[in-house]
Amino acid sequence: MTNVSCALTIAGTDPSGGAGIHADLKTFQELKCYGMSIITSVVAQNTTGVQAVHHLPKEMISQQLDSVLSDIPVHAFKTGMIANIEMMQVIKQKIETISAPYVMDPVMVATSGDALIDVEARSYLREHLLPLTSIVTPNIPEAEFITGKPIHTITDMQDAANEIVHNYGAGAALVKGGHLSGEAIDFLYDGETMHTFTAKRIDTKNTHGTGCTYSAAITAYLSQGTPLPKAVEKAKYFVTKAIERSFALGSGNGPTNHFAIRMNEVEQ
Numbered sequence: 001m002t003n004v005s006c007a008l009t010i011a012g013t014d015p016s017g018g019a020g021i022h023a024d025l026k027t028f029q030e031l032k033c034y035g036m037s038i039i040t041s042v043v044a045q046n047t048t049g050v051q052a053v054h055h056l057p058k059e060m061i062s063q064q065l066d067s068v069l070s071d072i073p074v075h076a077f078k079t080g081m082i083a084n085i086e087m088m089q090v091i092k093q094k095i096e097t098i099s100a101p102y103v104m105d106p107v108m109v110a111t112s113g114d115a116l117i118d119v120e121a122r123s124y125l126r127e128h129l130l131p132l133t134s135i136v137t138p139n140i141p142e143a144e145f146i147t148g149k150p151i152h153t154i155t156d157m158q159d160a161a162n163e164i165v166h167n168y169g170a171g172a173a174l175v176k177g178g179h180l181s182g183e184a185i186d187f188l189y190d191g192e193t194m195h196t197f198t199a200k201r202i203d204t205k206n207t208h209g210t211g212c213t214y215s216a217a218i219t220a221y222l223s224q225g226t227p228l229p230k231a232v233e234k235a236k237y238f239v240t241k242a243i244e245r246s247f248a249l250g251s252g253n254g255p256t257n258h259f260a261i262r263m264n265e266v267e268q
């Protein structure tokens with residue numbers, strides 16, 4: 001027996017290394033988890049956008065899940081890009097058997113603006129997967145889709161978090177303010193308390209994969225037994241450092257820096 005924490009991500013790929021499965025595994029590694037991954041779609045993308053997408057057959061997604069679940073414990077897991085309803089149905093069936101925290105990043109559109117999931121799959125995600133979550137981490141446009149209401153203010157964000165838990169059945173909702181101006185404020189509503197996480201806004205265009213990195217960090221901390229609000233607090237610190245020290249790589253939105261905290265430690 002070993003006491004390592006095992007974290008699993010179910011998501012699409014990013015060959016340029018900044019988002020999706022790649023961001024998730026790098027984050028798991030930095031936060032000292034044993035990382036595992038189920039690939040849903042192979043995405044040809046980079047810092048400028050998405051060039052092509054190839055979806056894996058649902059049978060292959062199912063088989064990857066069987067390979068992991070029949071062999072290795074999962075202490076927390078996350079989902080990211082799940083492109084269509086067929087995939088969602090298979091994933092739903094499998095994850096219902098996992099008794100570990102479930103973090104959903106309700107990925108719909110990439111930082112570049114490219115759509116990553118079918119329009120009709122958005123509603124399936126909301127109706128069938130959201131009620132299974134321990135926490136969902138929508139950005140503003142995703143929270144607007146889930147609630148069907150526009151979000152312009154901090155009060156709108158808090159109302160959305162509340163509604164996503166009470167009306168749509170999420171275990172908890174973290175509504176992220178990356179798309180608003182001013183401080184980078186996120187609200188976590190866990191069914192009882194509205195928690196606020198604030199960081200200074202960093203003046204950078206290098207935000208490719210911030211949502212993936214943040215939700216992967218939450219998953220990592222939950223897999224290690226950290227309680228939810230503390231897991232989000234620590235993940236917010238991690239993602240803020242990763243943005244602060246992001247890489248000016250590529251000609252579009254550069255990637256976050258998954259070893260920013262380690263670099264800090266080295267320099268101090």
Ligand SMILES: Nc1ncnc2c1ncn2[C@@H]1O[C@H](COP(=O)(O)OP(=O)(O)OP(=O)(O)O)[C@@H](O)[C@H]1O
Nearest residue numbers: 111139176177178179184200201202209210211212
């Ligand atoms: N410029 C910034 N400075 C500081 N924090 C930021 C900045 N942009 C985003 N954040 C923070 O990064 C985290 C991810 O939020 P964001 O809203 O960007 O997610 P997202 O849109 O899902 O990401 P992605 O671009 O990967 O889809 C949140 O904690 C948000 O507050």
Ligand SMILES: Cc1ncc(CO)c(N)n1
Nearest residue numbers: 012013019020081110209
């Ligand atoms: C595979 C994948 N998942 C999520 C995002 C959102 O950043 C992305 N760009 N690519």
